[in-house]
Amino acid sequence: MNKYVSRRAVATKRSAIRELLKLTEEPDIISFAGGLPAPETFPHHELAEIAADELREHHENVLQYGLTEGSLTLRRAVVEWLQPLGLRLSVDQILVTTASQQGLDLVSKAFLDPDDVIFCEAPTYLAALQTFSSYQAERIGISMDEDGMNLDILEQQIAVARQEGKTLKAIYVIPDFQNPTGITMSLEKRGRLLEIARREELLVIEDSPYSQLRFAGEMIPAIWSLDTDGRVITLMTFSKVLSAGLRLGVLFASDSDLMDVLVRMKQASDLCTSKLTQHMAARYINEYGMDEHLRMVRACYRKKRDMMIAALERYMPQNEGITWTHPDGGLFLWVCLPDEIDTGKMFPRAIENKVAYVTGSEFYPNGGGENAMRLSFSLNSEAKIDEGIRRLADVVREELAAKRVGASV
C-alpha cells in the first residue's frame, strides 16, 4: 500500500514523544518524558459548572457549528486577559486553533512550500520539527546560547542558504522557557532577531505556550509586542494554563492578508473549533480571572522545579561535567551528560530502572544532542520527582562505569 503514500507523509516520522507517552501508562515507571501539565492545576470544579450551564442554557449555540475564526466570546476574553500583560490585540487579529499544534500546522500550510527554509533553534520542539517535515520544508537548526538562539550563527546560515539559492520563509522560536531546554531569550536578542527578520524579509513564528508560566525573574516582552510591520505570528495555548484536554489555542497575526490565508487553511483543515470548549475557557477567564489561577499554577511548577534541581544536585555523580539548566518557568529542564554517553543507547537501561526521559537528539533538526536529555518536572509529585531522579542518577552512574570498563578493556 506504500505507493499511495504522499511524499510529505514519507518525510514525516512518528513522534518519539507520543510513542514514549505510552510508557507513562505503565504505573511503575516514573516518566519525565511527556510534557504533560500537572492535573492538579486544572480548575475542574469551575469547568464542570460552566460546561453544564453552557450545555443546559446555551446548547443551541455551543452544540452548533461556529465561525472558523473562533467564537467572539473567547476572542474578546483573550484580549481582555492579555491586554494588561502588554500584548496589544484586537479580536480580528486572533484565530482560535485546536491548541498550538494546529497553529503550527496552519502556519506551515499557509507559508511553507516544499524545500522552503525555516530556521529554528537547535534543539527545539520536536512536534514542530515533525510538522515542518510534513510540509517538506527544510529545517535549519541554529544553536542556542544561555540567552537564546545564537544570532551570529543565524546570520551566517541565512547568508549560506541565500547563496545556495534557497527560498527563505521564516524563523521559528520559543522565546520563553523553551522546549526542550528551559532557556529564555533575552530582550536584546528578541529585538535583534526582529531586525534580522525585517532586513531579510522573513516571518517570525513565536511559539509561546509557557510565557504565562514564569515563576522566577522578570517578565520579558513578547516578540509580538516589538513588531511594527506585521511579520510576527504568535501562538499561545490553553494546554498548560487551563487544561490540555480542551485542545484550545490562539494564533495572533496583525497583518490582515496573512490572517485571511490562515483562516482559509483552518476552514480546509477542520472548519472550526468546538464552541463548547471555547466557551468553557472564555467564561473561566471572565468569571474567575486568570491571575489568581496562574499564581497557583506557577507556584506548583516552581516547587516541582526546585525539587528536581535539588534532586539532581543530591543524586547526580559529581565532577563528571554533568550540567543542567535552571529555567525560570515552563515545564522542562535540559541535562547534558559527558560526551561519551549516548542517551539513546542508555535508554533501555533507564527503562529497566523504571525511569524515562526524552533523548536529546530527538530535538535536533540536523543532528546533535546525543549526550543530552529533556526532563519534564511538571507531571510527577514531588516524591516521585525525587525518586525518579535518584533512579536516573543510578542509570547514569552505571552507564559511566560501563563506558569506563569498555574503554579500559
Place this chain on the structure above:
Amino acid sequence: MNKYVSRRAVATKRSAIRELLKLTEEPDIISFAGGLPAPETFPHHELAEIAADELREHHENVLQYGLTEGSLTLRRAVVEWLQPLGLRLSVDQILVTTASQQGLDLVSKAFLDPDDVIFCEAPTYLAALQTFSSYQAERIGISMDEDGMNLDILEQQIAVARQEGKTLKAIYVIPDFQNPTGITMSLEKRGRLLEIARREELLVIEDSPYSQLRFAGEMIPAIWSLDTDGRVITLMTFSKVLSAGLRLGVLFASDSDLMDVLVRMKQASDLCTSKLTQHMAARYINEYGMDEHLRMVRACYRKKRDMMIAALERYMPQNEGITWTHPDGGLFLWVCLPDEIDTGKMFPRAIENKVAYVTGSEFYPNGGGENAMRLSFSLNSEAKIDEGIRRLADVVREELAAKRVGASV
C-alpha cells in the same frame, strides 16, 4: 505580504458556504444555505450531565492529553454501536478526528501529492473540494445519475488521465444522501465502483456523514463492508447525529500501513482530539444508545423534507421544467431551474427577498451547475421552510419574467 504565501494556500479559495453562513445571522433572512443540523436534535440534557460528571469525577483523565489514535472508550463504543448495523470494525481500525473535515484533511495530507488526481462526484461536497485544492491535487468531477456517480464516465476519465500520464490516487464519494444532491448510490454501483478501484489500484474515500440519517427506503451497505483488500477509507462524523459543536468524527482504515500514516498525519496536525468531547459521545452511546435517539432525529428530518417538498410543489412555477430531488435521508435537496437561469446572478434578488441558498456551481470541481441550487431542509422550522420556499418561488418567478422581458426586447 503575499510573497510569503504557499502555492497550496494560493490554490485554496475561501469556502462560499462559510461566508454565506454569516448571512444566517441576520434574523430576517430564511437561509437554506448552511448544512447545519437541527439544534432540537441535540441531546443537551444528557450531554450536560455527562460533561459535568466527567469533569468532576474523571478530570485528571479528560483534561489531559490523550492518544493520537483517540480514546479507547470512544473507539470501543463506536464498534459496539456500528457492529449490529453491518459495519465490521476493530478499535485499531478507528482513528478519532476533529469531525469529518479533519478526516478529509488527513486523507489528503497522507495520500495526495501536488497534481495527483482524485476523482469525485460532480457536484460534490464543497469543503472536500477546498481541502483537495489545499494539497494541490487535481480534482476530476464525474457526473451523477439518479443512482450515483456515472461509472462509465469514471472509467473513460480514468483512461484519459492515464493516457495523459497523470498519477491517479483515489475516488471520493458520498454514497448516502449525497451533499449536495441528496442522491444515494445503488448497491450495484457500490460493488462496481470497488471493482474499478481494485483494477485501477485506486483508494476509495467513502464520506459517510449522513448514512445514519435514512428516513425512507432500505439501508444499503457501506462500501466499507464490501471491501476485501483494505483500499476503502470511510469517514463518519457525530456532527449530524449528536452535535456539530463536539467537533468529533471517526475515520476507518483496515490496512494497518495506511492507518499508521494517517496517525502520523494526525500527530503533526493537532496531536490528539479532546478527551472531554470524546467521552461525552462515548458515554452517550453506552448509556443512552443511539437507536432511540436516531429514530427521533430521522423523524425530525423526514418531517422537514416532507414540508420542503410540499412547499416546492405548492409554490414553484409549473410547467417550467423545474425539478428537485427526493432524498431518502440526510439534510439536502437539489433544485434544477431552466437553463437560462443562473442561480449566482439570481442570488442578490434572493437576498432582497430574504431567502438564501447555495449556488449550484460552487459544488462542481470543473464547472457546471449554474442553473442549480442546494437547499438544506435541516435547520429551519416547518413554518419557516414553507415561508422560505414561498419567497424562493417568487424569486424564481421574477427571474424567469425578467429573462423573458430581456429575451423579447
